[in-house]
Amino acid sequence: MRNRHRNYDDEAVGRRLADALHADAARVGKPEDAWARFEQQLEIPDTADRYDLPALGRTRPSQQSAWRLALATVATVAAVVGIASAAVTLGPDGADSTHQIASVASAAAPQVRPDSKETAAGSAGVVSDIAADPPRSTATVGSSGVIRVANGNPSVLVSIFEDPLSPQCAEFQQRYGAHIRQQIAQGKLAVRYRMVDFLNAQSPSGTYSTRAYAAMITVAKHDGDMPGVFSAFHLALLSATHQPEVGSASDLSNDDLARLAESVGASQVAQEAIARGEALKLAREGARANSKALIEVTSRLERGPAVPTVIKDGKAISTTQSGWFAELFMLGIDATTNDND
């Protein structure tokens, strides 16, 4: 497929150059230690300790090679800028999210019922907890079990990996959940929730993570178009009030999950579907696919695959870095094209 050249001279020179290049290239062989050097440079962490899930705020001190250090420096500078804008974006009531979460979840208030939009909007002033989460977000389930929560088509899209049994995920939602829901409700952020079920074995039933994921899928599928219902259910599952403790004597049965769904305004159809375990197969397959994706994306991170993990544009975001949330929006360019559901 060689180009046609303008004249004979060019062609002859090109041919001669090709010969010279090929002859010279052959002098350079592959260095024997190329792969060894490469592996050393990567410092791939030992697999054994990467499965000790999860670690919010527990990043090992870095031992990076020079160029990765340079990257980190850039990120730090960006994060510092991010802090400043977080204050602007989130406003003064952004900080107190811990309390809000517990009370919204435990109240399970009928006035949150999103099928009466007027009421919910009208009572927002009274029930101040809901201010951070105006019921405008809707949820859809992809064929692979990914749950997308959004209001319209925002330009910023992130994937969040969680295990329903993980206390670190609950902690994450307590810190950032209100911010996340607020941005979703305002149509600025779309979240793809991708659950994993690493922690099944640590639940009394041995299946809690998968069943909780299945319940989320069911609510998103049947009631996803009822604004706020999925968000409220997800919030409740990861609240201090309802999330089973790792290693405790009992967790939530499917009937319990159905009742919890009812308390946040899910439909009768969804409740029944949860009780009979409708989406278990999809949850199991989805969790497997999600684990695989999580591992692939986080394979180069020091902390390895862990939940919660936030991914934007195919890259894991360091949520232990202050300012990360505001940064999502500062750098949010055309993220919708990254949606490979």
Next chain:
Amino acid sequence: MIRSTCASDAASLHEQARADIDASFRTLFDEQFVTILRLARFLGAGDPEDVAQETFARAYERWPALTSTGGRLERYLQATATNLVRSQGRHESVERRYVDVPVSAAVVASAEATALEDVSNEAFLAALNQLSLRHREALVLRFWLDLSEKQMASVMGCSIGSVKSHVSRGLSGLRACLRSENELRHRL
């Protein structure tokens, strides 16, 4: 009801997934490392192996995304190496211009081989090194890697029109270099 997935299942699943990544990446590394190393060297990188290592480190970082796009891995590697050399070149080009050491001395390992063919190769490579980086890129991608104009455009990050112009001007430059060298030799 569902089968309970125990932690060891999950761990082995993850190790399997990771092993898959590593196996496919290792294959690419073994196949392409030397090509990228040679490319970096032809483009005049100060430390070609460093460029090659860095190129693969970047590919590894983006591996899941790269493999899902399919079939463009070579091009990605070539483009990354080219860009790395370019950004190095910004620092080094000034030195090169004023330090009167023929780059070809480093490029051509052995001057012992005195066959006419080799001398001639050396002259070509020395002439190549006189060219601007874009022209050198164009000629190396075109005549050594035998890329099409479209492929070159994606590696060099420019339009097909620019590719054509870089090749044509590169060749003219090469001819001019060789001619002046010949004249010099005749005069001596």
